[in-house]
Amino acid sequence: xxxxxxxxxxxxxxxxxxxxxxxxxxxxxxxxxxxxxxxxxxxxxxxxxxxxxxxxxxxxxxxxxxxxxxxxxxxxxxxxxxxxxxxxxxxxxxxxxxxxxxxxxxxxxxxxxxxxxxxxxxxxxxxxxxxxxxxxxxxxxxxxxxxxxxxxxxxxxxxxxxxxxxxxxxxxxxxxxxxxxxxxxxxxxxxxxxxxxxxxxxxxxxxxxxxxxxxxxxxxxxxxxxxxxxxxxxxxxxxxxxxxxxxxxxxxxxxxxxxxxxxxxxxxxxxxxxxxxxxxxxxxxxxxxxxxxxxxxxxxxxxxxxxxxxxxxxxxxxxxxxxxxxxxxxxxxxxxxxxxxxxxxxxx
Amino acid sequence: xxxxxxxxxxxxxxxxxxxxxxxxxxxxxxxxxxxxxxxxxxxxxxxxxxxxxxxxxxxxxxxxxxxxxxxxxxxxxxxxxxxxxxxxxxxxxxxxxxxxxxxxxxxxxxxxxxxxxxxxxxxxxxxxxxxxxxxxxxxxxxxxxxxxxxxxxxxxxxxxxxxxxxxxxxxxxxxxxxxxxxxxxxxxxxxxxxxxxxxxxxxxxxxxxxxxxxxxxxxxxxxxxxxxxxxxxxxxxxxxxxxxxxxxxxxxxxxxxxxxxxxxxxxxxxxxxxxxxxxxxxxxxxxxxxxxxxxxxxxxxxxxxxxxxxxxxxxxxxxxxxxxxxxxxxxxxxxxxxxxxxxxxxxx
DNA sequence: TTGTACGCGTTATCAA
DNA sequence: TTGATAACGCGTACAA
Numbered sequence: 184x185x186x187x188x189x190x191x192x193x194x195x196x197x198x199x200x201x202x203x204x205x206x207x208x209x210x211x212x213x214x215x216x217x218x219x220x221x222x223x224x225x226x227x228x229x230x231x232x233x234x235x236x237x238x239x240x241x242x243x244x245x246x247x248x249x250x251x252x253x254x255x256x257x258x259x260x261x262x263x264x265x266x267x268x269x270x271x272x273x274x275x276x277x278x279x280x281x282x283x284x285x286x287x288x289x290x291x292x293x294x295x296x297x298x299x300x301x302x303x304x305x306x307x308x309x310x311x312x313x314x315x316x317x318x319x320x321x322x323x324x325x326x327x328x329x330x331x332x333x334x335x336x337x338x339x340x341x342x343x344x345x346x347x348x349x350x351x352x353x354x355x356x357x358x359x360x361x362x363x364x365x366x367x368x369x370x371x372x373x374x375x376x377x378x379x380x381x382x383x384x385x386x387x388x389x390x391x392x393x394x395x396x397x398x399x400x401x402x403x404x405x406x407x408x409x410x411x412x413x414x415x416x417x418x419x420x421x422x423x424x425x426x427x428x429x430x431x432x433x434x435x436x437x438x439x440x441x442x443x444x445x446x447x448x449x450x451x452x453x454x455x456x457x458x459x460x461x462x463x464x465x466x467x468x469x470x471x472x473x474x475x476x477x478x479x480x481x482x483x484x485x486x487x488x489x490x491x492x493x494x495x496x497x498x499x500x501x502x503x504x505x506x507x508x509x510x511x512x513x514x515x516x517x518x519x520x521x522x523x524x525x526x527x528x529x530x531x
Numbered sequence: 532x533x534x535x536x537x538x539x540x541x542x543x544x545x546x547x548x549x550x551x552x553x554x555x556x557x558x559x560x561x562x563x564x565x566x567x568x569x570x571x572x573x574x575x576x577x578x579x580x581x582x583x584x585x586x587x588x589x590x591x592x593x594x595x596x597x598x599x600x601x602x603x604x605x606x607x608x609x610x611x612x613x614x615x616x617x618x619x620x621x622x623x624x625x626x627x628x629x630x631x632x633x634x635x636x637x638x639x640x641x642x643x644x645x646x647x648x649x650x651x652x653x654x655x656x657x658x659x660x661x662x663x664x665x666x667x668x669x670x671x672x673x674x675x676x677x678x679x680x681x682x683x684x685x686x687x688x689x690x691x692x693x694x695x696x697x698x699x700x701x702x703x704x705x706x707x708x709x710x711x712x713x714x715x716x717x718x719x720x721x722x723x724x725x726x727x728x729x730x731x732x733x734x735x736x737x738x739x740x741x742x743x744x745x746x747x748x749x750x751x752x753x754x755x756x757x758x759x760x761x762x763x764x765x766x767x768x769x770x771x772x773x774x775x776x777x778x779x780x781x782x783x784x785x786x787x788x789x790x791x792x793x794x795x796x797x798x799x800x801x802x803x804x805x806x807x808x809x810x811x812x813x814x815x816x817x818x819x820x821x822x823x824x825x826x827x828x829x830x831x832x833x834x835x836x837x838x839x840x841x842x843x844x845x846x847x848x849x850x851x852x853x854x855x856x857x858x859x860x861x862x863x864x865x866x867x868x869x870x871x872x873x874x875x876x877x878x879x
Numbered sequence: 880t881t882g883t884a885c886g887c888g889t890t891a892t893c894a895a
Numbered sequence: 896t897t898g899a900t901a902a903c904g905c906g907t908a909c910a911a
Contacts, residue, residue: 188676190904201882206906213907216880233674237652239904242590242887248646249597249634258619262610263825271606275635276642284646286597286634287623294624298596298632304585304652326581328536419826446825453826477611477794478767478801478826538888549898554890564896587888590903 189230198226209234241304248282250274250502251305251329253290253320255312255377264417264446265474266491267311270334273492274309277499281506290317300324307502312336312392330505332498335394343501343511345494349394352487352518353401356469357441359485359520361405364529365439365467370402370411371425371451373443381421384411398443398471410437414447419478422450423457430458430466438466438529445470445486449479452525463527473521483523489516537578546574557583589652596630598622598850599653599677601638601668603660603725612765612794613822614839615659618682621840622657625847629854638665648672655850660684660740678853680846683742691849691859693842697742700835700866701749704817705789707833707868709753712877713787713815718750718759719773719799721791729769732759746791746819758785762795767826770798771805778806778814786814786877793818793834797827800873811875821869831871837864 195205200219207213208223215223226232241247252274254261261267275285286305288298300308300323307330310317321338324331331338334345360368375384376391390396399411412428414421422442429451430436442448448470452462460466462482473488494516501511543553548567555561556571563571574580589595600622602609609615623633634653636646648656648671655678658665669686672679679686682693708716723732724739738744747759760776762769770790777799778784784806790796796818800810808814810830821836842864849859 191906192904202905203883203907204881207881210906214880219880231674233671234649235906236590236904237650238586238590238593238595239887240906241652242584242586242889242903243905243907245586245887247586248651251632258610258623259613259616262606262616262619263613265607265611268607268610271610275606275637279637279642279645282644282646282650284599284634284636284651286632288632289623289627294627296630297627298630301582302585302630303596303632304589323581326579420823420828423826423828449826453828457829475768478771478797480768480771480801481805539890540888550888551890551892551899552897555897558890560890562896567897583890584888587903588890590887590905591889591891593903 189232191232191235193230194223194227194232197230198222206235246306246506247304248284249286249303249305250278250283251286251288251300251303251308253288253300253308253310253317255290255317258287260416261311264444265476266417266444266472266489269474269491270495270498273495274499275495277496278502281503288320290320300327300329305329306506307331309334309498309502310336310338312394330502330511332501332505332511334494334498337393344513345498345501346513346515347394347489347494348515348517349397350401350404352520353398353441353471354404355520356471356485356487357402357405359522360439360441360467360469360526363439363467363526367437368402368406368409368439368441369429369437370399370409371422371429371440371442371447372399372411372413373447374416375413379413381413381415381424384413395443402441409441417444417446419446419450419453419476422447423454424450426451426454427457430454430460436466439526440466440468442468443471445472445474445476445484448484448486448525449476452479452482462525465530467526469526473519482525485523485526486521487518488521489518537580539580539583541578542571542575542580545578546570554583594654594854595652596632597634597651597653598626598631599634599636599648599651599656601636601648601656601658601665603638603665606635608764609659612792613824614765614792614820614837617822617839618843618846621843622847623843625844626850629851636668638668648675648677653677654854655679657682657846657850658684658686660742678850678859680849680853680859682842682846685741692861693846693849694861694863695742695837695842696863696865697745698749698752700868701746701789701819702752703868704819704833704835705750705753707870708787708789708815708817708874711787711815711874715785716750716754716757716787716789717777717785718747718757719770719777719788719790719795720747720759720761721795722764723761727761729761729763729772732761743791750789757789765792765794767794767798767801767824770795771802772798774799774802775805778802778808784814787874788814788816790816791819793820793822793824793832796832796834796873797824800830811873813878815874817874821867830873833871833874834869835866836869837866
């Protein structure tokens, strides 16, 4: 009923022990006699003390138990993608045993006063899909001496990276299509840069988003002249749009489509059905990611299976390592080719 | 190059001012002469000082700039739902001007040592979909004297709530169907409790999840005897499963389906197509939420439109109010009925 | 096993 | 406009 919240000093006084003893009872760092422990915990409940103030504890310890996750876009956009969702789960799971939680931060805070890596008590930072706007966060994190991990992006120097063999994997899928006899193949890509909305990719266009460039390179390793249509991001709807473009002219449509994500592939398939084409009899479609796509059920995509949750876990492990002062490992994950029922031999 | 990071005291010394002056230069709370300011900022850059340590600042200020968001399930599960995604965006947007970010916390930490509201320096807590496991978090938040806001859930007492007129809205949709002449109507519901996996809902079954119960009540206001099939959550796939059950027997299938979410409705429509039924000629389907469903494009759902982003913003505003010591407002949001092309008159 | 003493890095308050 | 002082609440050497 007092105006002020109880502190550990109050508890100690109430229990007639020293503050350090009371502290030890809560932290468990040092053995304490049962009698003392009980006295302290009872005093605590009597005073309504719920444990050390996390703010004070984190100052004292030099650790807050918070890992900042810097995302480039809105949460809605980010989490639309099952790959990101699973990755975040893996990340959360991997840092949880260290008592750490994930703090979401936007990289481009057009909002005045918005929280940043400079203002918020984080122990480490994870950057997702490191492109231009994220570089700034990288800078500030470096300045503050924060441990940093980058997922699917190039942070240059000695920052540990969690990467995927995008190019090699995509090449495998392309080779699979070539093996089936396809020669007219189109690529439906993820975003090519933070700003662009989509459209045909010119031969000399610069692609600033690594994933997109790498997967496209992989496809072009097999089909150097394959036309590529960029979307505004990984979603079924974007795949539908792209598919409609590809299948608009029945005379000149591709016989196979390499989509850079499973969501896009699902959309392309939908567009194919709209256009009266059967998959895979009339047109083959490959995806990328190997994640469950909500609503795709009759089909099982031919795709490259990655393990997004493991990727998140690896990022978490790297964070944990850096917090422990150990050297974090960069990790290159490998995709597995999985043949589903969305690819088949060249028609006719 | 010293081993230790520079503190504001170092900067003050280097600039030959007092620590408090240096502090004020960074916080901007008090006017400072230009000359002094420059001296301080220059000293700071010389020393590689990037601003006050957030941990120390938050201890001193008694505020960390972190809002804990307690979620019941995995992130993957939570963010599968566009309603939740948009809500989180609104929430993030509303607390950002206060320099606050969102920290994700799981309510049922089976992981040892996982972060909780007790261990993490949060200024306030937002509970999403407050059911049984969340009650515990509620308890601890109360104990710690944290401001709490509950979204779509009942926290009992004086906790501000962000609610939706679920029952009334659902009743409107049901009435719409009745107006079209439908009498054989089935309901496809969201989860009925944290644990249950789905199945026909017995008449006397207890439904612990508020949203589900309220929407079902609304449907039953018009169709008291409508059978209800529970799913394991809001997703297209779950809707497909439910739809297959409903349409399994051509002789006894409903002519209209009330789905408790747009995702479920999308799945039901997919199942209807599978079963060779046309929507809305053979079967009418209503949704709930009015959110863009990725991959639904040919259809426009007849649904109840809510404003999830606003809901999030309202929660954020409530948090902000409580942090300012003002009384937070509970808000009841209202859905709007929107007729799409998935409902039509009773066939024959 | 318990207690003493100190400082973690800031910032609010007040006086100059 | 600037400076001195005193917390904020805790953890941890170290000594007893």
